[in-house]
Structure formats: structure tokens, C-alpha cells
Amino acid sequence: MTKRAVLALADGTTFEGRAFGASGETVGEVVFNTSMYGYQEILTDPSYVGQIVTMAYPEMGNIGANAADEEAGLPHAVGMVVRSLTKTPSNWRSQETLDAYLARHGRVGIEGVDTRRLVRHLRTHGAQTGIISTENVSPGALSERARAAAGMEGMDLATGVSCKEPYVFTTPSPDVFLAPGDKRPEPELKYDVIAYDYGLKRSMLQYLVDVGCRVTVVPSHFTAEQVLAKKPHGVFLANGPGDPAAVKGADRTVAALLGKVPVFGICLGHQIMALALGGRTYKMKFGHRGGNQPVKDLTTGKVEITAQNHGFAVDDASLKGKAVVTHINLNDGTVEGLAVPDARAFSVQYHPEASPGPHDARYLFSRFATLMAGS
Ligand SMILES: NC(=O)CC[C@H](N)C(=O)O
Numbered sequence: 603m604t605k606r607a608v609l610a611l612a613d614g615t616t617f618e619g620r621a622f623g624a625s626g627e628t629v630g631e632v633v634f635n636t637s638m639y640g641y642q643e644i645l646t647d648p649s650y651v652g653q654i655v656t657m658a659y660p661e662m663g664n665i666g667a668n669a670a671d672e673e674a675g676l677p678h679a680v681g682m683v684v685r686s687l688t689k690t691p692s693n694w695r696s697q698e699t700l701d702a703y704l705a706r707h708g709r710v711g712i713e714g715v716d717t718r719r720l721v722r723h724l725r726t727h728g729a730q731t732g733i734i735s736t737e738n739v740s741p742g743a744l745s746e747r748a749r750a751a752a753g754m755e756g757m758d759l760a761t762g763v764s765c766k767e768p769y770v771f772t773t774p775s776p777d778v779f780l781a782p783g784d785k786r787p788e789p790e791l792k793y794d795v796i797a798y799d800y801g802l803k804r805s806m807l808q809y810l811v812d813v814g815c816r817v818t819v820v821p822s823h824f825t826a827e828q829v830l831a832k833k834p835h836g837v838f839l840a841n842g843p844g845d846p847a848a849v850k851g852a853d854r855t856v857a858a859l860l861g862k863v864p865v866f867g868i869c870l871g872h873q874i875m876a877l878a879l880g881g882r883t884y885k886m887k888f889g890h891r892g893g894n895q896p897v898k899d900l901t902t903g904k905v906e907i908t909a910q911n912h913g914f915a916v917d918d919a920s921l922k923g924k925a926v927v928t929h930i931n932l933n934d935g936t937v938e939g940l941a942v943p944d945a946r947a948f949s950v951q952y953h954p955e956a957s958p959g960p961h962d963a964r965y966l967f968s969r970f971a972t973l974m975a976g977s
Pocket residue numbers: 649840841842843844845846868869870871911912913914915
């Protein structure tokens with residue numbers, strides 16, 4: 603017998619539904635993602651720490667869950683909201699249902715929710731804290747608890763999700779795009795790259811290896827001196843959760859690296875690079891999360907359809923005289939990329955590794971390799 607569940611937002615808005623995944627309660631910032639597929643890559647992206655993710659596309663669970671599609675070892679999103687959950691997946695790669703996968707990891711889900719009403723509410727009033735509860739608690743009391751919970755601003759969530767010790771990564775991306783039996787030649791690993799783990803996604807590391815990087819992943823607190831002592835060809839600043847301005851010491855560390863070694867940043871890494879340059883970041887109303895955001899490359903005029911997952915952005919006015927804005931979002935004009943040519947540094951707000959989403963921007967990994975080759 604399926605249990606009743608309630609989603610209560612801090613502003614008092616509540617949604618009834620049915621429980622799936624683990625029983626219990628979870629609290630986090632309620633955000634929405636408009637991707638039609640890739641819910642396992644989304645749930646396991648460490649950028650979702652502290653967030654309850656609503657899937658705008660109604661049907662979820664169709665392809666079940668499997669270990670190969672994970673971006674990290676577990677779902678980092680603290681909860682999931684869906685319209686209609688499939689309990690009988692139809693996919694030869696499925697190892698378990700989405701329901702069982704979330705239950706195994708202690709993540710609370712609610713289905714049967716009017717996600718269209720919820721997404722429109724978040725777009726109109728902004729992302730906000732919410733609670734999913736499968737316990738018999740009144741919606742009013744739950745909203746009260748959501749109101750009392752801390753918001754995302756000022757939260758350093760990257761330090762907590764970063765690796766504890768450095769490790770080396772040399773696994774290329776899977777041969778999923780090749781015909782059965784075809785094998786790509788192993789990439790020659792020519793570049794030693796230090797990757798800061800602020801909550802990185804596994805596929806980013808794989809795409810760095812694909813372009814010839816031998817990656818040493820380091821914790822977020824690794825100092826600039828420790829990095830430079832390893833004499834890397836380049837430094838990679840990964841994605842991650844929380845408020846970029848709150849990641850302890852990250853901006854000062856990156857400021858000490860800029861100009862000394864080529865640097866490539868993605869999402870949180872992009873925001874930290876902007877802060878290191880003296881720029882400013884701000885909290886967006888509801889952010890960009892999905893796989894169809896149009897981004898214009900101001901250098902070439904080309905438009906890329908991009909995968910995105912962020913709730914903060916870089917204030918373009920704060921970059922004047924410090925960096926060149928290289929990409930903008932065609933939906934709302936926000937900054938999607940910057941460069942400091944003299945420092946051999948560039949970054950993007952969106953996710954060129956996709957996972958999930960379109961691969962229009964995968965060339966940026968090769969651009970980083972070319973930058974290191976020229977150093
Ligand atoms: N995917 C990310 O790196 C997210 C960056 C940051 N936590 C934001 O929400 O804007």
C-alpha cells in the first residue's frame with residue numbers, strides 16, 4: 603500500500619502525493635530541472651547537495667537505475683519530486699527501479715505531484731526551501747520547519763563533499779558512441795592536470811582523460827603552493843554545490859594560481875574563477891537546470907545548446923577590466939563564459955560534459971588541452 607507524502611514549501615504552499623524511495627523526511631532548496639532524460643546523472647551530481655530536485659518532464663523511472671550512469675557514488679540530491687513514477691522500467695541496462703535505488707540510498711521521493719503547478723510556482727516566486735515528509739505531519743507544521751531551515755546563500759557545501767585525499771584518475775569516457783566491437787585507441791596522457799574537487803562529476807574527469815590528461819584530483823582546501831609544487835600543465839576547477847562565495851579560501855587559492863598555469867573552470871569552478879579575479883556572484887531567482895539552454899559564443903557567433911545546473915551566476919558588470927565575457931545565455935543574457943587570455947584561463951557556467959544533455963560544448967575540453975600544449 604503506497605504511503606501518502608507531502609511536499610511543503612517555506613511560503614506555505616503544499617503539494618500532496620505518494621511516497622517513493624525512502625520513508626521519512628528531507629529538507630532542502632526545491633529546484634526544478636527540465637531535462638527529459640538522465641535523472642540518474644542528475645540525482646548523483648554532487649552540485650545538488652542540499653537540494654530537492656523536481657523533474658518538469660512528467661514520466662520518470664522508465665529506464666530504472668544502474669551503476670554506469672552515476673556521476674558520483676550515490677544520489678547527492680536530498681529528495682526528488684516527480685509527476686508519474688514508472689515502477690516497471692523497460693531498459694536492458696536497468697539493474698533496479700528508481701524507487702528501490704532511492705530507498706537503498708535513504709533518499710525520500712514524492713510522486714503524483716502536480717509538477718507543472720510546482721514549476722510555475724518556483725518560476726514565479728523563486729526557488730525556496732521545502733520539506734518532503736512521508737510521516738503523518740500537518741502541512742502547516744512542515745512549512746514552518748521549511749521556513750526555519752537555512753537557505754542556500756552563504757552555504758559552503760563544496761568543502762563537505764570534496765574528496766578527503768588526492769587521487770589519480772586516468773579512465774577515458776566509455777565507448778558508448780562506438781559500434782559494438784569497435785575500440786578507441788587509449789589516449790596518450792601528455793598533460794598532468796590538477797583537478798579541484800568541489801563536488802565534481804565523474805564524466806568531467808573522463809573527458810579530461812579523453813583529451814590526454816592524467817588527472818590528479820585534490821581536495822578543495824589544497825593550497826596553491828601544493829599545486830605549483832607538482833608542476834602541472836594545467837589546473838581544472840570543477841562544479842559543485844552551494845554558494846560559490848562561501849567556499850572556504852577557494853577564491854584566494856585560484857587568484858594565486860592565475861597567470862602561473864593554464865586554468866579551466868566549469869560551473870562552480872567558473873564562479874570561483876570570477877571571484878578570484880575580483881568579480882561578484884549572485885543568487886538567481888530559480889537558476890538554469892536542464893539540457894536545452896541556448897548559449898552564444900561571442901567570439902564565433904555560434905549558438906550551442908547546453909546542459910546546465912546552477913542557481914548562482916557571475917555579475918557581468920563586476921568583470922569589467924578583469925576578464926572578457928565570452929558566452930552569454932540567449933534566454934536571459936546572463937554570463938555563461940569568461941576568459942583571461944593573458945593568464946591562459948577560461949571558464950564556462952554551463953556543463954560541456956553534459957551527462958545528461960547535448961554534447962555541443964564538448965570542444966571546450968580540447969580547447970583546454972590546446973592551451974596546455976601551447977604553454
Ligand atoms: N553545478 C554547479 O557547479 C553549481 C554551482 C553553484 N552551486 C550554483 O548553484 O550556481
